[in-house]
Amino acid sequence: xxxxxxxxxxxFNDTPGGFVASSDQIIDRTLGKSQGTINNxxxxxxxxxxxxxxxxxxTIELPGFILGTNIRLTxxxxxxxxxxxxxxxxxxxxxKIMAGSLxxxxxxxxxxxxxxxxxxxxxxxxxxxxxxNIINFxxxxxxxxxxx
Numbered sequence: 001x002x003x004x005x006x007x008x009x010x011x012f013n014d015t016p017g018g019f020v021a022s023s024d025q026i027i028d029r030t031l032g033k034s035q036g037t038i039n040n041x042x043x044x045x046x047x048x049x050x051x052x053x054x055x056x057x058x059t060i061e062l063p064g065f066i067l068g069t070n071i072r073l074t075x076x077x078x079x080x081x082x083x084x085x086x087x088x089x090x091x092x093x094x095x096k097i098m099a100g101s102l103x104x105x106x107x108x109x110x111x112x113x114x115x116x117x118x119x120x121x122x123x124x125x126x127x128x129x130x131x132x133n134i135i136n137f138x139x140x141x142x143x144x145x146x147x148x
Contacts, residue, residue, distance in 0.1 A: 045062075045071075045072075045073045045074065046073075046074045046075075046076070047060050047062065047073055047074070047075045047076070047090070048060070048075070048076045048078060049075055049076065049077050049078065049088075050078050050079070051079065052079050053077075053079035053080045053081050053082040053083065053106075054082050054083055055083060056083040056084065056085060056086055056087060057086075057087050057088075057089055057095050058077070058081075058086060058087065058088045058089070058098070059088075059089045059090075060075070060088070060089075060090045060091070061091060062090055062091045063091065064091075065090055065091040065093065066093075067090065067091075067093040067094075067096075067114060068114070069114060069115065069116040070113065070114065070115070070116075071113070071114050072111070072112070072113045073112040073113075073114075074109060074110070074111060074112070074124075075088075075109070075110045075112050075121075076107060076108070076109050076110075077102060077103065077106075077107070077108045077110065078106060078107055079106055080102075080103065080104065080105055080106050080108065081098075081102040081103075085097070086098045086102060088112075088119050096114070096117070096118055096119055097117070097118040097119070098112075098118070098119050098121050099118045099119065099120050099121065100120050100121040100122055101121060101122060101123055101126060102121055102123070103123035103125065103126075104123075108123050108125075109123065109124045109125075110122065110123055110124070111123075111124060111127060
């Protein structure tokens, strides 16, 4: 068994095969682990927002969605945001500020958490780059330990 780190910084054991260093592999292993509520049941939430980049209010329709503090979502923005002060309105729960970074390209995938006032957004590319930088900083001994 090798030790691996998912994008949330959690260490876990997985099948043999070495350390997962590829961004695509890390995303594939973790997308959809965010929990929220649809019709009062926890559900995996991977949402796609097709709102044009120049529109400030991004909208997503998700029947049965109930907005609650500390829910976590994975959202794909098909159009790069170019508007000032973007907001997100999921299922007509009201437009809430999108704080943090929305990425720099079309089809950006965001890790999004609602804190009760605003959606805090972090692109997965930022998370993955941070993890890779930490691993590189810790050096080969750490990578050897992960692979042990």
